[in-house]
Amino acid sequence: MNPNKKRLRRSMMFLNCQKPGLIKDPYIYRPDSIMLDLEDAVAEGEKDAARYSLYHALQEIDYRGVERIVRINGLDTPHWREDVRVCVAGGADAIRIPKVESAEDVKRIEAAVEEDEKAFGKEPGSMLLMAALESAMGVMKALDICEASERLFGIALSGGDYTKDLQTVITGGGVELAGARQHMIIAARAAKVQCFDTVYTNLDDMEGFKKEVEMIKMMGFDGKSLVNPRQISIVHDVYTPTEKEIIFSEKVVKEIDEKKAQGIGVFTVDGKMIDIAFYDGAKRVLELAKASGVYKGDM
């Protein structure tokens, strides 16, 4: 398995490949991933120009460990094949496939990536994939899509197109997205891949944004697509475990390890009943704390 498949992806910031000023130094904002966009943000007549900018940015700019994902154009356009070629040749870390509605869509991109990895002398399997679900059909096929390729690290909801397909609009409250969010996170967890929430476009309502991030974290999402650097620190703050959570998780891991050796299955930690079912959750909290730079322990 590609070791980057499970990396931390709390924040995925969209950047327009048509704008050199945007893609030259986004690492200063320290998102976990950048989403270099060849699709909607790029005008139809500038698709070729965006690819040259992308290629040289990938080759020459040191993004300092920030993951470089490229959103290519959809399979219903004449652009996607050349997009895949430039992503592989340029050495992007992953491709975001838009408007995915079936496992077959993912497999078509996978076949193109395989062909291009051979053609450009890249390590087989080095390019990861993620799928954006933007329609009722895509959401209904979420589990098939999650299981379509060993390269696929996750799925993302694209709320704008999805609500259009549902014949409704984004309200800000989230009721119109509730079913898709719940369904997608369950499918992603069943397939053991990651799940990412849609963008929040009202930049004048940072309080509303924070509430939405808190909600999607509670639902189990791994992170969120972002449209502005101001949103990054809010996401990271919400996803950073508190000191209380870290101390409790350390105790849970330690006690479960010790009690298991003694043949004890159920016990209490700080007055709470604990058994083996808490182990993975506590480990995840510590991993997130480490990745967020607030835990230096060795558990």
Place this chain on the structure above:
Amino acid sequence: MEILKPAAAGTLESSDAMVTVEPCEEGIDVELNSTVIHQYGNEIKKVVMETLARLSVQNAKITVVDKGALNCTLKARVECAVFRSNDQKENLPWGGVIE
């Protein structure tokens, strides 16, 4: 490559460059207008000439209006203008003459 017809790429936004190529009977004629011409004029010309050499362009009139573009952006705009002058937008030689 030959410059078959006039073509342009880029914008006049900050950190970008507008590059125009036109057919020319003999040699390379570079016209540069830059906000940082005194500090980086020679470097910009060098990047433009190296990019044209990589693409084997021997005859061209090229106009660059630079707005503080990085070298990678200058290369991207020159390459785009040259390939547009040949109407080639697919099966591009990534990792070949585009390096």
